C-alpha cells in the first residue's frame with residue numbers, strides 16, 4: 001500500500017453490521033472541508049443492518065457480503081476495495097472478525113471503535129461486564145486493527161463515568177454519544 005498522503009481526500013470504506021450511528025456520524029464528518037477522508041463505500045455483512053439506509057440517504061455505494069464462505073468473501077471484498085480505490089477502512093459496529101491475511105493487505109489502514117476502555121473488555125457485552133464488575137469508569141477506544149482481536153495500538157480513548165443508576169442500556173447510550181466525538185477526532189489525529 002502507498003503512503004496515505006496527498007491533497008485529495010482519502011477514499012474510505014466503512015464496514016457495519018447494525019444501526020450505523022457511527023457510520024452516519026463519520027459520513028457527516030467526511031463532508032466537512034477539513035476532513036482528510038471521503039466515504040466511497042459501505043460494506044455490511046447483513047442486509048438487515050439498519051445503517052444501510054445511510055448509503056441511500058447520502059448516495060454512497062453499498063455492498064452486502066454474507067460471509068458464508070469466509071475466504072471467498074474476503075477475497076471478493078478485497079477486489080471491490082481495489083476497484084473502488086479504497087485506501088482506508090473504518091470498522092463501525094462491524095461484528096465479523098477479519099482474517100490476518102485480510103488485515104495484512106491493509107496493514108495500518110484499518111481502524112475500529114470499541115465500546116470499552118481497552119485493553120479492558122475485549123470482545124462482546126462490554127457494558128454488562130463493566131456493570132457486573134462494579135467499575136466506576138468505562139469508555140470507548142479507537143484503535144488500529146491487527147490480527148489479534150481488539151488489541152491494536154490505541155489512537156484515542158475517552159473515559160465515561162458509570163453511576164449507580166446505570167444499566168447496560170443507559171451506558172450504551174452514554175458511550176455511543178462519546179463514540180460520535182471520538183471517531184472523527186481519531187481520524188483527524190491519524191492524518192495530522
Ligand code: GAR
Pocket residue numbers: 016017018019020021022023051092093094095113114115123124176179
Ligand atoms: C458501537 O457501540 C460500537 O462501539 C460497537 O457497536 C456499536 C455500533 O453502533 N462495536 C463493537 O462492539 C465492536 N466489537 P452503531 O451501529 O450505531 O455505530
